[in-house]
Amino acid sequence: MKILAYGLNYAPELTGIGKYSSELCEWLAGRGHTVAMVTAQPYYPTWKVADGYNNRSYQHEIRNQVSVHHCPLYLPGNLPAGKRGRILSHASFAASSIPKILSSAYSLKPDVLLAVTPSFLIAPTAFAVAQLSGAASWLHIQDFELDAAFELGMLEGSALRRTAMSMESFILRRFDRVSTISPRMIERLHDKGASPKNSIEFRNWVDTDFISPADRMTELREQLGLTDRHIVALYSGSIAAKQGIETLAEAAAELKDKAPEIVFVFCGGGALLNHLVELSSTLSNVKFLDLQPNERMQELLATADIHLIPQRAQVADLMLPSKLAPILASGRPAVAMAKAGTQLATEIEGAGIAVSPSDPRGLSEAILKLARDSAMRARMGERGRVLACERWRKETILGAFEKQLGELVALRRSHD
Known part of the structure; x- marks a missing residue:
C-alpha cells in the first residue's frame, strides 16, 4: 500500500502523539509499504523547534524509510502559551501544510490518506485531498481537543461551542474510517455522529519486548x-x-x-x-x-x-x-x-x-x-x-490496524 500520513506531531519528538505517529509510520514502512508523512517542524513539548530544524522553511528527510516533510508553524514567544497562541500555532500549520499535502498526494498517489488529530484544523484539508487524489480517507483521533479546549476554558461561549461541534460532527461523518484510542472515546465518536460501522478502536501500544520490568537501581x-x-x-x-x-x-x-x-x-x-x-x-x-x-x-x-x-x-x-x-x-x-x-x-x-x-x-x-x-x-x-x-502489545495492535487499512483500500478499489 501507499500511505500518506498527515499530522502536527512526529519524530524526533519524544513524547505524546509524535511518538506514536512516528512508530506507526516506521512500522508500516518496515512491513514494505510506501509511507510519506506531512508534519510540522518538531517542537513538542518544549514549544521550541528542535536543534537541526529550521522553522523558516520546509524541510524534507528520510527517517527510517519514511519520507517526512516538515512544514513551518507559528510558535508563541512566551510560555505558557495562551489560548490565542495555541490556536494560531495550530492554524499556521493547517495553512502552511496545504501545499505540501497537495504535492505529496500528487507525487505519491496514495491508496489511503491517514490524518491524525490534534489538530482537528487539518481534518477538512485531509478529507478534501483524499477526495481529489482518489485515496481512502482515515481520521485518527488521539484526543478530543475541541471538547477539551472548552472544558479547560481555552475556548469560550455557548454559540461558538455549538458551531464548532456542529462542524466537527459534519467532518467526522465524511471520512471513510474514523478511529480513536479507547472504548469511552469510541462512544463519544458515536455521540458526535460518526457511523458505528465506520468507527474503529485503535489504541496506543507499547513494545513489551523493549519495555519490561527491570532492576530499580539504575x-x-x-x-x-x-x-x-x-x-x-x-x-x-x-x-x-x-x-x-x-x-x-x-x-x-x-x-x-x-x-x-x-x-x-x-x-x-x-x-x-x-x-x-x-x-x-x-x-x-x-x-x-x-x-x-x-x-x-x-x-x-x-x-x-x-x-x-x-x-x-x-x-x-x-x-x-x-x-x-x-x-x-x-x-x-x-x-x-x-x-x-x-x-x-x-x-x-x-x-x-x-x-x-x-x-x-x-x-x-x-x-x-x-x-x-x-x-x-x-x-x-x-x-x-x-x-x-x-x-497493549505493539505487534498485535499494529498488525490489526494494517489489516484494517488493507480492507479499507480493497473496499475503496471495489467501488471505483
Whole structure:
C-alpha cells in the first residue's frame, strides 16, 4: 500500500502523539509499504523547534524509510502559551501544510490518506485531498481537543461551542474510517455522529519486548543521588494544562516531612515546566530530569517505584494518557487521578490506585500507601505487566490496524 500520513506531531519528538505517529509510520514502512508523512517542524513539548530544524522553511528527510516533510508553524514567544497562541500555532500549520499535502498526494498517489488529530484544523484539508487524489480517507483521533479546549476554558461561549461541534460532527461523518484510542472515546465518536460501522478502536501500544520490568537501581537513580531506601514517585511526560501537574507539587509538599523517603522525580518539558519548578523550589523531596531519549526509556521507567498519572477531571474520557501503556509494561504500579468509571480508572484496575482529581489529599495518601507496602507494589506491578501484554502489545495492535487499512483500500478499489 501507499500511505500518506498527515499530522502536527512526529519524530524526533519524544513524547505524546509524535511518538506514536512516528512508530506507526516506521512500522508500516518496515512491513514494505510506501509511507510519506506531512508534519510540522518538531517542537513538542518544549514549544521550541528542535536543534537541526529550521522553522523558516520546509524541510524534507528520510527517517527510517519514511519520507517526512516538515512544514513551518507559528510558535508563541512566551510560555505558557495562551489560548490565542495555541490556536494560531495550530492554524499556521493547517495553512502552511496545504501545499505540501497537495504535492505529496500528487507525487505519491496514495491508496489511503491517514490524518491524525490534534489538530482537528487539518481534518477538512485531509478529507478534501483524499477526495481529489482518489485515496481512502482515515481520521485518527488521539484526543478530543475541541471538547477539551472548552472544558479547560481555552475556548469560550455557548454559540461558538455549538458551531464548532456542529462542524466537527459534519467532518467526522465524511471520512471513510474514523478511529480513536479507547472504548469511552469510541462512544463519544458515536455521540458526535460518526457511523458505528465506520468507527474503529485503535489504541496506543507499547513494545513489551523493549519495555519490561527491570532492576530499580539504575544509573539515573545514582545520577539523582538516590539509594535503594528511597521510594521514587515518577512523573514523566508533557508538563501542561491537561495534566493538572500542580497537584503533584502539592502532594510532595504534603509528604515532605511525613515520609522523607519518598522522592518525587519530574521528567519532562512543556509550557508549565517553569511554573512547576517554582512551585517545587522549597521542596527537598523533588528532583527534575530532562526528557530522556527513547533508548533510556526502559531505564527511566525502572527507576520508579510508583508512577504518577495526573489528569484534570475536565478532560476525563476526552483523551487517554499516552504514558499509560509503557507504565503498565514496566511492571510498576500507578497512582492515577481519575474518577471511578472513567477509562483511565478502568485501565489501571488491579495495577494501581485511582483517586479523584478533586481530592489532592487522596493523591498523597495513595502514594504513601504504596510507598509503605512493597508487597502491594509488586502485586500491582505484576498485574500491570499482564495487562500490557494482553491489551497493549505493539505487534498485535499494529498488525490489526494494517489489516484494517488493507480492507479499507480493497473496499475503496471495489467501488471505483
